Amino acid sequence: xxxxxxxxxxxxxxxxxxxxxxxxxxxxxxxxxxxxxxxxxxxxxxxxxxxxxxxxxxxxxxxxxxxxxxxxxxxxxxxxxxxxxxxxxxxxxxxxxxxxxxxxxxxxxxxxxxxxxxxxxxxxxxxxxxxxxxxxxxxxxxxxxxxxxxxxxxxxxxxxxxxxxxxxxxxxxxxxxxxxxxxxxxxxxxxxxxxxxxxxxxxxxxxxxxxxxxxxxxxxxxxxxxxxxxxxxxxxxxxxxxxxxxxxxxxxxxxxxxxxxxxxxxxxxxxxxxxxxxxxxxxxxxxxxxxxxxxxxxxxxxxxxx
Amino acid sequence: xxxxxxxxxxxxxxxxxxxxxxxxxxxxxxxxxxxxxxxxxxxxxxxxxxxxxxxxxxxxxxxxxxxxxxxxxxxxxxxxxxxxxxxxxxxxxxxxxxxxxxxxxxxxxxxxxxxxxxxxxxxxxxxxxxxxxxxxxxxxxxxxxxxxxxxxxxxxxxxxxxxxxxxxxxxxxxxxxxxxxxxxxxxxxxxxxxxxxxxxxxxxxxxxxxxxxxxxxxxxxxxxxxxxxxxxxxxxxxxxxxxxxxxxxxxxxxxxxxxxxxxxxxxxxxxxxxxxxxxxxxxxxxxxxxxxxxxxxxxxxxxxxxxxxxxxxxxxxxxxxxxxxxxxxxxxxxxxxxxxxxxxxxxxxxxxxxxxxxxxxxxxxxxxxxxxxxxxxxxxxxxxxxxxxxxxxxxxxxxxxxxxxxxxxxxxxxxxxxxxxxxxxxxxxxxxxxxxxxxxxxxxxxxxxxxxxxxxxxxxxx
Numbered sequence: 161x162x163x164x165x166x167x168x169x170x171x172x173x174x175x176x177x178x179x180x181x182x183x184x185x186x187x188x189x190x191x192x193x194x195x196x197x198x199x200x201x202x203x204x205x206x207x208x209x210x211x212x213x214x215x216x217x218x219x220x221x222x223x224x225x226x227x228x229x230x231x232x233x234x235x236x237x238x239x240x241x242x243x244x245x246x247x248x249x250x251x252x253x254x255x256x257x258x259x260x261x262x263x264x265x266x267x268x269x270x271x272x273x274x275x276x277x278x279x280x281x282x283x284x285x286x287x288x289x290x291x292x293x294x295x296x297x298x299x300x301x302x303x304x305x306x307x308x309x310x311x312x313x314x315x316x317x318x319x320x321x322x323x324x325x326x327x328x329x330x331x332x333x334x335x336x337x338x339x340x341x342x343x344x345x346x347x348x349x350x351x352x353x354x355x356x357x358x359x360x361x362x363x364x365x366x367x368x369x370x371x372x373x374x375x376x377x378x379x380x381x382x383x384x385x386x387x388x389x390x391x392x393x394x395x396x397x398x399x400x401x402x403x404x405x406x407x408x409x410x411x412x413x414x415x416x417x418x419x420x421x422x423x424x425x426x427x428x429x430x431x432x433x434x435x436x437x438x439x440x441x442x443x444x445x446x447x448x449x450x451x452x453x454x455x456x457x458x459x460x461x462x463x464x465x466x
Numbered sequence: 467x468x469x470x471x472x473x474x475x476x477x478x479x480x481x482x483x484x485x486x487x488x489x490x491x492x493x494x495x496x497x498x499x500x501x502x503x504x505x506x507x508x509x510x511x512x513x514x515x516x517x518x519x520x521x522x523x524x525x526x527x528x529x530x531x532x533x534x535x536x537x538x539x540x541x542x543x544x545x546x547x548x549x550x551x552x553x554x555x556x557x558x559x560x561x562x563x564x565x566x567x568x569x570x571x572x573x574x575x576x577x578x579x580x581x582x583x584x585x586x587x588x589x590x591x592x593x594x595x596x597x598x599x600x601x602x603x604x605x606x607x608x609x610x611x612x613x614x615x616x617x618x619x620x621x622x623x624x625x626x627x628x629x630x631x632x633x634x635x636x637x638x639x640x641x642x643x644x645x646x647x648x649x650x651x652x653x654x655x656x657x658x659x660x661x662x663x664x665x666x667x668x669x670x671x672x673x674x675x676x677x678x679x680x681x682x683x684x685x686x687x688x689x690x691x692x693x694x695x696x697x698x699x700x701x702x703x704x705x706x707x708x709x710x711x712x713x714x715x716x717x718x719x720x721x722x723x724x725x726x727x728x729x730x731x732x733x734x735x736x737x738x739x740x741x742x743x744x745x746x747x748x749x750x751x752x753x754x755x756x757x758x759x760x761x762x763x764x765x766x767x768x769x770x771x772x773x774x775x776x777x778x779x780x781x782x783x784x785x786x787x788x789x790x791x792x793x794x795x796x797x798x799x800x801x802x803x804x805x806x807x808x809x810x811x812x813x814x815x816x817x818x819x820x821x822x823x824x825x826x827x828x829x830x831x832x833x834x835x836x837x838x839x840x841x842x843x844x845x846x847x848x849x850x851x852x853x854x855x856x857x858x859x860x861x862x863x864x865x866x867x868x869x870x871x872x873x874x875x876x877x878x879x880x881x882x883x884x885x886x887x888x889x890x891x892x893x894x895x896x897x898x899x900x901x902x903x904x905x906x907x908x909x910x911x912x913x914x915x916x917x918x919x920x921x922x923x924x925x926x927x928x
Contacts, residue, residue, distance in 0.1 A: 169508035213580045214518075218511050220504055386515050395508045398537030 169392040170221045172306055172316040174299040178323040179228040180290040181275060199378045207381040209261055214386055223314055225302055228271050229295040232278040237267040289327030296337040303346055315393045317347045320361055323354035328417035338364045349389055353378050359408035372404045414442060478505045481696060482550040488693040489552050493571040496579050497701040502551055510544035514553060518576055523557035523565040599745055602708045609747035612731025614786040620646060620662060621789040636726060644680040660821025666790050667830045674749060690719060698723060705746045713742040768835045774847040780805040793817055794827050814857050824858040868908035869895055875902050880921050887917050
């Protein structure tokens with residue numbers, strides 16, 4: 161009974177919830193707003209909770225995990241599996257009665273207060289960005305545990321609800337997470353609630369075979385979630401689903417984390433640099449100055465010289 | 467095992483068979499709505515979710531556009547199922563095209579479920595009772611024990627000498643209705659039927675469903691409203707396992723049902739000084755969940771090891787399991803926790819005679835394989851599975867079909883013409899040109915006779 165039943169529609173959905181206080185807070189101030197002003201975090205959460213309930217409605221065996229992606233940390237908010245696991249304890253009987261909504265809001269409050277503490281300790285340099293790489297890794301770790309667990313396991317997938325723009329410093333970590341998701345056949349879906357397209361997630365969905373979507377009207381988020389992202393992997397074979405119109409394949413350089421169209425690639429470890437180097441900073445390979453540099457490199461060389 | 471699915475699906479077919487008004491009434495309960503939605507094929511579920519907040523009627527064409535062109539079959543199955551269960555209602559529009567709407571009652575209930583997150587149908591008793599409630603492990607043991615007792619009753623009718631278990635009359639009646647045991651004639655005790663043997667080899671969920679289905683089917687005879695019964699049964703499935711619920715607040719009909727379900731091990735009744743309460747067991751959650759495809763997962767550990775020399779070692783203390791094995795295995799010796807037997811031609815043939823098929827035996831052996839044996843592929847050695855199938859084929863050497871024999875044709879030409887015609891229409895079973903005789907299928911006799919008439923001769927026929 162190793163292989164899953166072909167008609168199984170049971171899913172393990174890991175939702176990465178955008179919970180960057182600066183993103184949602186900046187919105188109401190309207191100062192450097194990155195999204196539609198009338199879509200607040202409360203509304204966003206309402207839509208997501210409805211979505212979680214509808215996943216439970218579709219199949220009682222569906223398992224849902226929610227991970228908050230903050231500016232400085234990530235945390236598990238909800239695990240539909242955990243309630244069942246801790247059933248044996250008498251004390252758990254009481255806590256189990258809390259509804260999904262209560263559980264999530266309670267955890268979210270804890271999370272936010274922790275975020276505030278971290279924030280005081282650290283600089284506020286990069287708080288425009290959320291820790292996508294962190295929450296993706298947590299999701300993949302969780303899924304690995306499911307995949308290695310008892311054999312008939314539900315089909316896992318990840319849904320990123322991303323609002324903040326891509327964080328260039330996380331490029332390598334995010335790409336590594338994407339490739340590991342691809343290896344374990346976990347599709348990454350992405351729903352962008354902010355104003356900017358995310359090149360990271362476009363690539364993630366493209367590579368892992370997930371769905372990428374930026375709803376034109378985030379106020380109707382639930383509609384998009386239920387129409388598109390509630391579709392289990394089995395039903396996806398039979399339904400028309402949105403396709404990405406174009407994918408931003410640009411890579412970021414390893415030295416300054418800028419996304420570039422053209423650059424230098426280490427011939428040994430394939431690291432990408434925006435400027436020519438004598439040695440590779442990743443693998444320490446020494447580049448012999450070539451007599452016949454390729455045209456792109458030559459152009460860059462010239463620019464650098466002049 | 468194909469028949470498992472048939473059985474579990476049948477319950478929803480029963481729901482679908484209810485008259486429209488009753489069905490609509492059923493959708494007044496959020497629990498029925500949820501159970502019905504969860505029983506739907508995956509594609510149909512997606513349609514329900516997509517239409518959930520749509521008030522206006524949606525034309526069938528735009529629903530069809532959701533599906534990929536290759537998946538048109540799946541789409542049609544989904545729509546048919548939705549219509550059958552009156553989840554989708556055809557809305558009449560001025561224009562000719564068909565459009566659908568969700569059943570308004572169901573729609574409202576499901577919307578509420580999404581908004582509130584479901585919860586449980588009724589409040590469990592306060593925590594002060596919790597101390598007297600058995601632990602989950604005890605509860606599961608209790609459920610399994612009760613269920614085994616039920617099956618033992620069935621088994622005991624298979625072996626006449628072992629009628630040590632006192633018969634429960636409701637159960638016997640249910641078994642009889644399901645055709646699992648024969649209706650007694652005179653003083654003869656009821657005997658187990660072919661269907662009964664097959665029933666024993668099914669997994670627990672399918673067994674439970676078949677019993678419950680018969681129970682519901684017989685509800686009308688006993689003066690119960692089947693719609694009310696169904697909605698109560700489905701509601702039970704949503705209760706939390708291992709929590710006490712007050713019995714006294716239920717209607718008399720529901721109390722009755724609870725008592726009968728307790729005999730099946732679906733729930734446990736406890737009573738204190740003043741109150742009585744019931745605790746749903748794992749089997750109860752199966753009531754609403756068993757339609758899901760994962761029901762193939764067997765609760766409990768496997769215990770059977772099959773060796774290539776046809777030896778079977780079953781590590782079990784359960785009398786029931788030993789009895790079930792006895793259906794097709796020759797038991798050699800029984801130790802306190804181990805039963806050893808072997809598959810022999812005689813034992814397997816007896817099983818075939820009782821209507822058990824080779825597939826059922828093999829699937830029983832592989833489903834209940836001991837964890838160590840389950841790691842191997844194939845779980846049951848090929849030599850054994852092949853031999854069981856060969857033994858089954860042995861029984862099917864003779865095939866019977868009703869037939870007519872045509873002989874004494876006037877000329878060789880007529881015989882050949884008739885012979886060729888019979889071959890062409892696929893009616894020919896046997897022919898022998900030397901004696902000019904041939905045998906054709908009975909159902910094609912009309913055509914054969916007309917053809918022979920047209921040959922303008924009158925052959926004798928028998």
